[in-house]
Amino acid sequence: MSASYFDDIGPIAFEGPQTSNDLAFRYYDPDRMVLGKRMEDHLRPSVCFWHSFCWDGFDVFGGGSFDRSWHRLEGQEMAEARLDAAFAFFEKLGTPFFAFHDVDVMAPASTMKEHAENFARILDPIEERMQETGVKLLWGTANLFSHPRYMAGAATNPDPEVFACAALQIRQALEATHRLDGENYVLWGGREGYDTLLNTDISRELDQLGRMLSLAVEHKHKIGFKGPLLIEPKPHEPTKHQYDRDTQTVYGFLERYDLLADVKVNIETNHATLAGNTMDHEVAAAFALGIFGSIDANRGDPQNGWDTDQFWNDPIEITRTMIHILKHGGLTTGGFNFDSKVRRQSIAPEDLFYGHIGGLDALARGLLAAAKIIENGAWQDNLVSRYADWDGPLGQEIMTRASLEDIAGRALADDLDPTPRSGQQERLENMILAAF
Amino acid sequence: MSASYFDDIGPIAFEGPQTSNDLAFRYYDPDRMVLGKRMEDHLRPSVCFWHSFCWDGFDVFGGGSFDRSWHRLEGQEMAEARLDAAFAFFEKLGTPFFAFHDVDVMAPASTMKEHAENFARILDPIEERMQETGVKLLWGTANLFSHPRYMAGAATNPDPEVFACAALQIRQALEATHRLDGENYVLWGGREGYDTLLNTDISRELDQLGRMLSLAVEHKHKIGFKGPLLIEPKPHEPTKHQYDRDTQTVYGFLERYDLLADVKVNIETNHATLAGNTMDHEVAAAFALGIFGSIDANRGDPQNGWDTDQFWNDPIEITRTMIHILKHGGLTTGGFNFDSKVRRQSIAPEDLFYGHIGGLDALARGLLAAAKIIENGAWQDNLVSRYADWDGPLGQEIMTRASLEDIAGRALADDLDPTPRSGQQERLENMILAAF
Amino acid sequence: MSASYFDDIGPIAFEGPQTSNDLAFRYYDPDRMVLGKRMEDHLRPSVCFWHSFCWDGFDVFGGGSFDRSWHRLEGQEMAEARLDAAFAFFEKLGTPFFAFHDVDVMAPASTMKEHAENFARILDPIEERMQETGVKLLWGTANLFSHPRYMAGAATNPDPEVFACAALQIRQALEATHRLDGENYVLWGGREGYDTLLNTDISRELDQLGRMLSLAVEHKHKIGFKGPLLIEPKPHEPTKHQYDRDTQTVYGFLERYDLLADVKVNIETNHATLAGNTMDHEVAAAFALGIFGSIDANRGDPQNGWDTDQFWNDPIEITRTMIHILKHGGLTTGGFNFDSKVRRQSIAPEDLFYGHIGGLDALARGLLAAAKIIENGAWQDNLVSRYADWDGPLGQEIMTRASLEDIAGRALADDLDPTPRSGQQERLENMILAAF
Amino acid sequence: MSASYFDDIGPIAFEGPQTSNDLAFRYYDPDRMVLGKRMEDHLRPSVCFWHSFCWDGFDVFGGGSFDRSWHRLEGQEMAEARLDAAFAFFEKLGTPFFAFHDVDVMAPASTMKEHAENFARILDPIEERMQETGVKLLWGTANLFSHPRYMAGAATNPDPEVFACAALQIRQALEATHRLDGENYVLWGGREGYDTLLNTDISRELDQLGRMLSLAVEHKHKIGFKGPLLIEPKPHEPTKHQYDRDTQTVYGFLERYDLLADVKVNIETNHATLAGNTMDHEVAAAFALGIFGSIDANRGDPQNGWDTDQFWNDPIEITRTMIHILKHGGLTTGGFNFDSKVRRQSIAPEDLFYGHIGGLDALARGLLAAAKIIENGAWQDNLVSRYADWDGPLGQEIMTRASLEDIAGRALADDLDPTPRSGQQERLENMILAAF
Ligand SMILES: [Co+2]
Ligand SMILES: [Co+2]
Ligand SMILES: [Co+2]
Ligand SMILES: [Co+2]
Ligand SMILES: [Co+2]
Ligand SMILES: [Co+2]
Ligand SMILES: [Co+2]
Ligand SMILES: [Co+2]
Structure with a gap:
């Protein structure tokens, strides 16, 4: 039984700052009231499927170091065992949301037909576990970057057949998200850009990307999905240049293809810093431009120039970000999704908990400090008086x-x-x- | 006589690749026909005033190392001697254009009134020298970043009085550019951004910046200036974040404030790379988005994380950029402006020539190679066939x-x-x- | 009177975390005992002369924004007024140490003779103020980078006459440091490297640098100065490449020129991160290699690629560094020197206090947290058990x-x-x- | 037959700059005499095994895109088919050397015993193909980073059993290199560093690494291997910090553990730039410090912060590097090893040739230009006269x-x-x- 992978651990309880228990929360206390709202309702934390339940610890220089029990299985059996493990983890951690790509949750597929079938077959099992546990879906998405067919992009591929394959995945993932009462639908264009400008027609590719978004928006309305579509900006990697570079760039794209009414941004900390921005900048800019959607909470490593997706555990940086969220009334459909993974050497089941506990405690501390700042008022007062002459x-x-x-x-x-x-x-x- | 500063040198002649004369062109041959157009008309090279005639060689860690003769003078006398030196240099180098900020050419001023007077007083002397030498104005601009009054921005300053000061400088510089038959008017927002987000209201500041642009566009039409306004993107420095980050970001800003008809971009190589882009990306993106204007030709140093403004002397990178310019029909009002400076240790008059000769030869080589690629056709053919299925x-x-x-x-x-x-x-x- | 510049402020008192007074310490409490030692004796904080009392707020893009009263004076009068202001500041802040370059404290000089005279003339005034206030000298140093004669390096200059000028400054500054009971003597090789490798003979220049160090070591022994010489590593800036790149590089240099017995490192946070290292790495590596000396406490800005020298106010990063210092028995001759400056827009006298208060509070928090970690023992226990099989x-x-x-x-x-x-x-x- | 994978291509001939044949050399002409030596003997080019024959095109975001015929086989059969393909490629390309890690050439193994057996079993097949083709071994090495047992380092692992496994691989790979008449033996410490300093004892780990090097040196002498051991510096990746950061750092390490007589550096371009150095700096520094060994020729992508290992095709940067090699008498045991891989989208057999042809032509152009500079003498003359006063x-x-x-x-x-x-x-x- 895969669920038994975590049998020795949890559930994780709030024990306060003085606890010496490494498997307890020091600050994350879901029911604590902060500025008139439960902490959990402020943070809407979400665990992601890919990093914690699909990745086996491989990196470019070496093979998988983890020994997750479900990795030894295959096909639908593997997929369901993985679901069991994931929902067991969600319950023990006590977080209300999760998020997934289509390929994260299903049995692996080689062809488009197989993809469609395997994905369809996993929806009942997901729904059952959601009902059993009460865990909700923050967002779904389609993985349009891992299969080699997407090596030159999905919507921006020079081959329209690849666009069509992507359209199938998006349709299915969007409809699944709707069926599972997901609160948002996310698009991350990991290969929507280029490896070399020498073989690339930016103008055509932007139009293709704009077209795909428009088709998705149209379909969203058709099926009655109420949540926003969210583009997740990133400057590059795996590409040399990704079109959805950062919040300000995505804004221009949405203006150009008339998508501002339906599409917002899912801002990831690590992508923000890779783009040369601070996270608080990205969030403040998204609010200023009216396109704030949700957060992928993680961090990069200043010594490593790629997307390390470590747990965001800097409460100071979180505070600087959170004051902008609180100032604008807090999250609505969005949440703090842990697009974060434990390190390749963190091979024990406990390590998955340590990572998420650290992330949750840091978010909680950032929220508490930001609330103190907002309540104190001096920060906002300074802003108002600084610009007063403009009024x-x-x-x-x-x-x-x-x-x-x-x-x-x-x-x-x-x-x-x-x-x-x-x-x-x-x-x-x-x-x-x-x-x- | 300041003009005599360069007496021992020049004029610089084209002598071909085999010359051993360090003060001759190996590739830059203004009258050589390339794809049916004179090389000079392709490149429209321009020498900038600030780096070569105003800067005294200081850096943050040390004082001026240059001993330019006019630096020993003061006021209007200094300003005119500096003009003499600059135009002597332009003539000896044989380039057709120059570019300036208001404060580069005028006697220093402390107050706004003095600024207006000193700037007005230098226009006749400039015009005379332009007529004598035939050197034309590629663009003018106002320096809205050096005076301490602009420490918190010009248009984006929290104090509307500072905005008003900037408006005065822009009005005057725009009208002067018009009078001197400048082909473009440039705005670089060196302080239009922030040092800390903690004291900044992005939303207000973007509106202020949009307002200033709209006012300048309106005034341009009023006075009948035909050239485009050009925003020069840069990601940061001197700020921590500058709003005009890169071409794609400026595009979104122009969309937002409805400025696409009148404003384009002046793309600087060093700013492109500081923003995490390649120069050919910036140029290709500007064409794709319809906002290509002009080029500030220089380069950064990959070992130094700031705007080193060295001469752009990599003919390979230039070729990769030039193919996009040629593919789109070449420059119109724009040019290649040497926003480039010799190093602090390059203290001799000859060094100013070496720098520009290297820059011009590299541009010429890039142009020649790009023309060969365009004529050969294989690059474009590959692009067309790669996307053919989309047709x-x-x-x-x-x-x-x-x-x-x-x-x-x-x-x-x-x-x-x-x-x-x-x-x-x-x-x-x-x-x-x-x-x- | 320049001392009156700060008349409206201070002295700064410890008031605890709950204070709402912006001009009080929340955590820095000099007499508080931490692991059996006074907090002040742990931290040995030092205010630097150059950033706070010499710099006028200029940057590469604009002129001085500060209006310090002594900047309006000249010569020896200016120098003494500046001393008055500085010592008034030291007293009000309550920190025990300061640090200076020769040129920071003296009247400006044009020639070497004048330099020698002006520097000699300021030593009595410094000594008097030290005696009056009880403020001690953490270290002295010679500025071998600001005068244009050093544009191509001091010890590594291709001209041995420049080496001789540097030798004069080092001799004088080292002797002054000895006379003023300085605890260390620092060398920072801001121009000891190159702008272009094309004109540089690394082999010769390393030998010249090694020679200068050996001469200084010899002289130190001759005059009986007991403190260590400290090299301050930095990877580049103002150069493209500086020989004293980081701690590991300096170690190799000290080995090569047989200087390990007398020379250690003064590690600056901002230099560490510019070199691609973390600060805790630099400190841990210095201890592992036996060359830890002192700390220049500051931070860079991840959005700006140069030496911003901001106040180090991240207590988490400080904790990660401090655990290595505590583990190795704490500071001896070294201290935490605030090689930090307020931002160009921070023009008020209060801002100098805010910066230093923030820096001191952050150091105090880092110390308190590190002490807690050391006392708890779990961090060291994990290290010991992890490597136990090697024993x-x-x-x-x-x-x-x-x-x-x-x-x-x-x-x-x-x-x-x-x-x-x-x-x-x-x-x-x-x-x-x-x-x- | 895997050798047939390249049946439609080659051999690659020199056809000169004017050829329109994409599968010919424009500049690389092995027998052309340059400064009295054959071009091939100057460059000593080597093809690497791992990137071109082992990698299947996967990256962190997606699976293998290549369809190399041998990838469909298994065990020893796969290993021999891969050898066939590789040697067919070497012959068609016409390069004299190759390089490999133990695991590149052998059938995959799970245990140490299996490793030892599988590696031993492939040596005869390699030797046969070397004799048949005349292709020689530039260097061999052991892969001490891909197997999960090395996730926390090989020599620097906290578990001495892992050190012992690494010792076995090094012994075997060193002896194999000796048997195959390899000219050098390389060590790259991909995991010799740390992911977090929090669990790391730098002092112990440096001693362990020094010990492993000393053991390898001792063994080299014992078996009579004449070539140097080469450390390949890299700053980080896959680690956060790698101890062998760059040439200057390795120098300090060799001094510390008394290894200067037997160990030199294998300098990789992409590692140089990741460490914040230029390639010509690394090479010049290695000569200045007496530890120059060999070159891994490739390049990074300035838009991507990791080790992209693209072909080094910038003849200008190569020239700047090559002048230092020529000035010091050229390569001895070293060569230019193409530690370079085609992009993930370059899936055709031809692409492997395009990559290497571009790399060889660029090296040839760099060599020719550098030879011209050396013959002209002006570069060296300037250096000599610049420092003349030191004599x-x-x-x-x-x-x-x-x-x-x-x-x-x-x-x-x-x-x-x-x-x-x-x-x-x-x-x-x-x-x-x-x-x-
Ligand atoms: Co994400
Ligand atoms: Co990420
Ligand atoms: Co510019
Ligand atoms: Co610039
Ligand atoms: Co410092
Ligand atoms: Co600094
Ligand atoms: Co390599
Ligand atoms: Co590499």
Whole structure:
């Protein structure tokens, strides 16, 4: 029995900061009220299927190091045993959501027909386990990057037959997400970009990608799926350049193909930093541009230039991000999905728990500190007062009525010499740190 | 006499690849016909004022190392001596264009009034020298980042008075550019971003920046300036985050503020690489999105993480970029502006020539190789045939008529198994290299 | 009076985590006992002269934004006013140490003679203020990078006359450090490397650098200076390549020139990360190699690829570093020197305090958490047990007696199949975080 | 027959720069004399086994895309078919050397015993093919990173049993290299470092690594192997930190464990750039420190932060590297080993040839340009004259006799004011480019 893989562990309980139990929460306390809402409802944490239940610990330099019991099985039997293990883990961890790619949950398939059949066959077993455990689906998605047919992209492939294969997977995964009451549907374009510009027509490929999104939006409405579609930005890897580079880039793409009403972003911390952004920037920019959707919570390694997908366990960085989420009213359909994996040397069943416990505790600490900052008010007050003159006469004149000549004339006539004001970066940084 | 600073040198002549003269061109031959157009008309090279005539060789760790004769003068006298030196240099080098910021050419000013006066006073002297030498203006711009008043941004400053100061500079620089028959007007938002997100309201700042652009567009039409406005993307530096990150980001900004008709991009090589892009990507993306304007030709140093603005002397990288320019019909109002500076240790007058000669020869080699590739046709042919199926029945069906269901149905019914085709990256790379 | 620049502020008192006073310490409590030693004696914090009292806020893109009162003076008068301001700041902040370059404290000089005179003239005033305030000297150093004569290096300059100028500055600064009872003498080779390898003979330059170090060591013994000489590693900037790249590189250099007995490293956080290392790696490596000296406490900005020298305010990263220092018995002659500067927009006198308060509080939190970890013992226990088999028979056999053949034979004979053990990375990361 | 995999192609002939044949050399002409030596003897090119004959095109995000005929076989049959294919490729390409890891050439093994047997069983087949084709072994090595037993390192593993397994592989691979007349034996420590410092004792691990090297050196002498042992530096990946970071770091390690007489470096381009160095720096530094051994010729992708191992096809960068090799008398036991792989989309047999042809042509162009530069003499002349004063009286005085006091005294007495001289970076860069 695969479920027995975790038999010696859990359930994980909240024991508070002073506990010496490595298999307990120090800060994550689902029912604790924070700013009038349960902590769990603030964070909406989700465990991902691929990293924790599909990956066997291989990397580019070496083979699988894990010895998960279900990896020794095959086909549908393997797939169901894997489901058992996963739902056992979800229950013991006590998190309310999970997320999956089609290929994560099904028996492996070689052809499109087999894919369609194998995926269809796993939906009943998933649904049963969801009902038994009460665990809900944060989002589903289709894996359009692992099969070699996608080596040159899915929607952006030079071969329209590959686009058609992708369309089949998206249709099926979107409908499955709808059936399983998923709250969002995610698209990550891991191969939607290029390895070399020398063989690539950016213009055609962008149009193809825009077309696929439009088709998915149309289908979503047709089947009555209410959740948003979410694009997950990433700058590159496995490609040299991925079109959905970061939040600001995705915004331009959505504008171009008229998708702003239906598509938002699923922001991953590790992708943010690979793109040269901070996570709080990506989140703040998404809110500013009206396309915030959900979060893939993880982190990269500053010493390694690729997507390491480690658990996001920096409560300070989380606080800096969380203040923007709280300021904008909190998550709606989105959640904090642990797109995170334990290290290749973390081969014990316990390690999967340590990783998620660390991630949950860090999110909880970030939430508590952010709530303190929001309640204190000084951070928002500083922002408001810093820009206050833009709500005054000159600011309003500039933004609504004046011409360049008018404004330039004013500067000259008054020989303007604006008073320098401190940006107070250090004071504001201290404020964040004092909230712990 | 400042003009005498270069007395011992030049003019620089084309002598061909075999010359042993360090002060001659090996490849840059302005009148040589390439694909039916003079080389100079293809490249439209421009020397920039700031790096070569204003910078004294200081860096963050040490003071000025150059001993330019005009640096010992002051005020209007200095400004005119500097003009003399610059135009003497332009003539000896034989390049047709130059580019400047307002503060590069004028006597230093402390107040806005003084700024306006000093800038106005230098326009006649510039115009005279342009007429005497025949050197033309590729673009003008206003420096909205060096004066401490802009430490928190110009258009995006929390103080609308600073916006007004910037408006005055833009108005004046735009009108001067118009008067001097400049072909474009450039905006680089060196401080339009933030040092810390903790004190920043992205939403307000983007609106302010959009407003300034709209005001400039309106004014451009009012005064009858025909050239495009050009935004110069850069990811950061001096800021931590600059809003005009790269071409795809600027595209989204222009869409958002409805500026696509009047504003394009001035793409700098060093900014491209700092943003994690290749230069050929930026140029190809700008053409794909319809916003290509002009080029700031330089390069960074892969060992240094800032904007080193060295001369772009990699003919291979230039070729990879130039094929996209040629494919799209070549430059129109844009040019190759040497936003490039000699190193701090390159203190001799000759060094300014070595730098520009290397840059011009590299551009010429890149142009010649790109022309060979375009004439040969194999590169374009590969692109066309690679995507040919998108012009066939399935491709057209997908792009114009079918629903997701239709396409998915087709994949399933036919159990599609698309034939894998090589991406031929290595063959295409060899093709580029064989063109030298 | 320059001292009056800070008249409205301080002294800064410890008020505890709950204070709402931005100008108080929340964690830094000098007399608090931690592992049997006063917190101040653990941290030995030092304020640096250059960033806080010499820099005027300029950056490469713009002029000075600060309006420090002494910047309006000149010569010796300026230098003494600057001293007054600095010592007033030290006293109000309550830190026990400071550090300086020769040029930081003296009246500016053009020639070597003037340099020698002006530096000599400021030593009495420094000594007086040290006696009045009780503030001690952590280290002195000579600035061998700002004057244009050093543009191509100091010891590694192709011109031996430049080496001689550097020798004069080193002699004088080393003797001054001795006279002022400095605890260490630091060398940072900001220009000891190259801008282009094309004009550089690495072999000669390394020998020159080795020679300068040997001369300084010899002189140190001659004058009876007891403190260590400290090299400050940095990978590049202002150079493209600096010879003293990181701790492991400096170790090889010290081996090569037989300097291990007298020279150690002064490790700067920002330099560590620019070199692609973590700070805890640099510190742990320095202890492992026997060359740990002192710390320049600051941080870089992951979005900016240069030496931003911001205040190190990440208590988690500090904890990860501090556990290595505590494990090895703590600091001896070294300290935590704030080689840190407020941002260019932080123009108010208060901002200098906010920066240092944030830095001190973060160090204090890091120390407290590290002490908790050391006292708990689980971190060290895990290390010991992980390597325990190396103290067993096979481990000892391998390390002391066996040949390759013996060991290989054993592996083959026993068909060794080592038991995989978890690396427990996530559990250990949780352990660090739980210490806050 | 696997050899038939390449039946439609080759042999590859030199046809000169004007050929339009994609399967011919434009510059690589083995018998062409360059500076009195055959081009092949200058370059000593080697094809590697792992990338071209073992890798199936998988990456972290997707499965194998290649369809090499031997990948469908198993065990010894697969291993021999793979040998056939490889040697057919070597012959058609016409390169004189190859290189391999033990596991590349043998049937897969699960246990150490099986490893020893399977490796032993393939040596006769290799030797036969070497004799038939005349292809020689540049170097052999043991793969100490792919099997999960090495997940925490080989020599640096916390378990001495893993060290023993590694010792067995090294012994066998070293002896096989000796038997096959290999010219060098290489060690790459892919897992010799750490994923987290939290579970790592650097001091112990360095001693273990030093011990393994010493054992290998001892064994090399015992069996009479004449070639050098070569460490291949890399900064990280798959680890977070690898101890053999770069050439300067390896130098320090060799000094520490007294290995300088027997161990040198095998420098890989992609590892150099990942470590923040240029390739010419690494090579020049290795010569300066007396540890230059051999080259792994490839390149990374500046947009991707990992070891992409693409073919090194930048003749300019090669020239900058080659001038240092020529200046020091050329390669001895070393060669240019193509540690390079075609892209995952380059699935055709031809692509393997395109990759290597591009690599060989680029090496040939680099060699020809470097030879031109060396013959011209201006580059070396500039170096000599730049440092000439170090051979004069003051330079010699400083390097051999004077004390710090003497030299400082001289600077003061003469009030030295060294004449600034241009570093001429741009002129030197033009010189390199003019050699093409
Ligand atoms: Co993700
Ligand atoms: Co990721
Ligand atoms: Co520019
Ligand atoms: Co630039
Ligand atoms: Co420092
Ligand atoms: Co620094
Ligand atoms: Co290699
Ligand atoms: Co590699």
